[in-house]
Amino acid sequence: MKEIFVERSTKVLRIIIRQEKIIKECFMKEQDQKAYPGEIYMGIVKNIVPAIKCAFIDIGCKRNAYMYIDKKFKNINLKKGDMVLGEIVKEDQGKKGAKIVKNISIPGKYCVLNSSYNGIQFSKKIHSESFKKNILESLRLPAGIGLMIRTESENIPLEVVHNEMEKLYKVYSQVIKSAAYLQKPGLLFDNGGILGEVLRNKLIDDDFMIYVNNQEDYKYVEDFLKGLHNARVNLQLYTGNKNLFSYYELENKILNLRSNKIELKCGGYIVINKTEAMFVIDVNSGKNIKNGTMDKTVLITNLQAAEEIAAQIILRNLNGIILIDFIDMDNNKNKRKVMDKLKEGLLMDKNKTVIYPFTELNLVQIARKRMGRSINDYIEEDCGCCGGTGKKIKLSYMTLLIKNEILNMCYEKNIEDIHIDMDSFYESYIKKGTKDFIKDIGAENKRVYITYGKKISCKVEALLFASDIEDFKDFRVN
Known part of the structure; x- marks a missing residue:
């Protein structure tokens, strides 16, 4: 059975898919008014x-979107x-805004309505000619x-397909109708955001258990499941005092994704690095010295690396250009075995992915369609002290972790005084908006004491004794 955990907090929506206690996929979306792929906006052209x-x-967001102009786009x-009605196809990155296209699509579980062409098209993975013939003869498109x-x-x-098509067309008609009356830029349709995307793309074949911590998300998932055919899904609203991810021991596993080194069972390891233009993955034999011949050692390491890389x-949602440096093989x-293992691992990937053959230098290039940012982009940001060559946890994400620690700490005891020891990196940012920080960590009704030191991590502890409170009285911030 696969499990889906949906945790919505004030600033971040996080979704994890787990199978046999192993995290398979992780999705995040900050609630920050940034455009997300699949959302439909009415915008106004500001410059050409x-x-x-x-x-x-x-489009009504902090940063303007961009649209390529070409005859094939009819623009x-x-x-x-x-005024332009369009759909976001790439999330903004760095100083670059989101990419928007003029045609729009309304996705469902079994079909996708699209304004860019007329008629019926089929997924490339559908090979049954009799099925295609039946669809073409039976479905009547608007x-x-x-x-x-x-x-x-x-x-x-x-x-089921016919009913979903009619449902999607009603949504499409409503979007077009709303666009006709909208006089200013803004969001028209989001289709459930990343939660809707996960439900449409991941609920396939297996039995699923879905946990949500928000009543509105529970209702959205419940309504979505009604449209599924033979759904084998159990849905549960989590109402515990601990946050959802901490209760199911997922929080530390997410933070482990900050590490760029992943060990292989054979003793080898891979290292993932991000450059300005691409992701570079290096494969190393490490401690894999048990096999009798060099060729066998290299093959085993590369095979395990290919599986782990996929x-x-x-x-981690690595996308764009990915360059893999396997150990040299003649x-x-x-x-071919290594290439087959890599393709097998990416077979069920919903992102459009192209894997190119080995080069003469034993490099493999992968082009993966950009759909949202990588997980590290949500957790980390450039470190100002070293000119951006290092990374630190974002204050927004650190705030989420602190809030969860306080929730867990106060689960059984009535804690009134809390000491937070943070890296000095964050001092100036917190002092600029102390009131907002206290609110974001859910400690408005607590006495909070903050100290700053040269530490990479953050420490949250309860002050239970009068002597401890006296020691930190000069550091109280609220």
């Missing part, structure tokens, strides 16, 4: 730069001040719209 064939569009007549039949529809009754790409048969 002909030199790069690009329009910059105000060459755009001019400054035009005029001027396209429909993509998803892989999951192949084993369900046609009626898992880490999905888990045997073409062994290279």
Whole structure:
């Protein structure tokens, strides 16, 4: 059985998929008014730069989105001040805003409604000609719209696909109607955000247990499950005093994803590094010296590395260009084995992924479609003290961890005084907005004492004795 944990806090939505106590996938979304792939916005063209064939569009977020201008996109007549209905296809990164396209799509579990073409198309993974023929003869599409039949529809009754198509068209019609009356930039449709995306893409075949900590999310998942055919899913609303991830011992495992070194069973290891342009993964034999020959040692290390790399790409959401430096192999048969293992690991990946053959230098290149940011981007930020060459945990994420620690600490005892020892990195930021920080960690009704030192981690402790409180009285902040 697979488990899905959905934890929504004030500032962050986090979702984890776990199988046999091992985290397989992790998704995060900050509640910060940033556009997310799949969301549909009404925007206004603020500027057009002909030199790069690009329009910059105000969609009501902090940063303007950009749209490429080309005949194939049917947008060459755009001019400054035009209102544009479009869909986000790439989240903003760094100083670059989100990418938006003029056509829009409304995804469902079994099909996707699309405004960019007319007629019915099929997932490339659907090979049954009789199934395709049945769909083409039986489904009647509304005029001027396209429909993509998803892989999951192949084993369900046609009626289910038809009902979902009608449901999606009602949503599409409402979006178009709302856009006609909207006079300012803003979000029109989000389709459930990352929660909706996870439910549509991950609830396949297996039995699932879903835990949520929010009543609205519970209702959303409950309604979604009603539209599934033969769903084998149990849904539970978590109401414990501890936060959801701490109760199920997931918090530390998420923080472990900050490590760029992953050990292999054979004694070897891989190292994942991010550069400005790509992710680079290095494979090392490490302590794998038990095998009789060098060729066998290299093959075993590379095979285990290929399997682990595929898992880490999905888990950490590594995207864009990924370059893998396997240990050198001269045997073409062994290279094929490693390549097959890598492809096998990425077979169920919903992101569009292309794996290129070994180069002469034993490098493998992967191009993976960008869908959201990597997990490390949500947890870490550049360290100002070393000019950005190092990383530290984001204050926003550190705040979430502190809040969870306080919740756990106060689970059984009525704690009134709390000492927080933080790295001096955060001192100036906290002092600029102490009241907001206290609110964000859920300690408005507590007495909080903060000290700063040269530590990478953060320590939260209860002050239970009068002598302890006296020692820290000068550090009280509220």
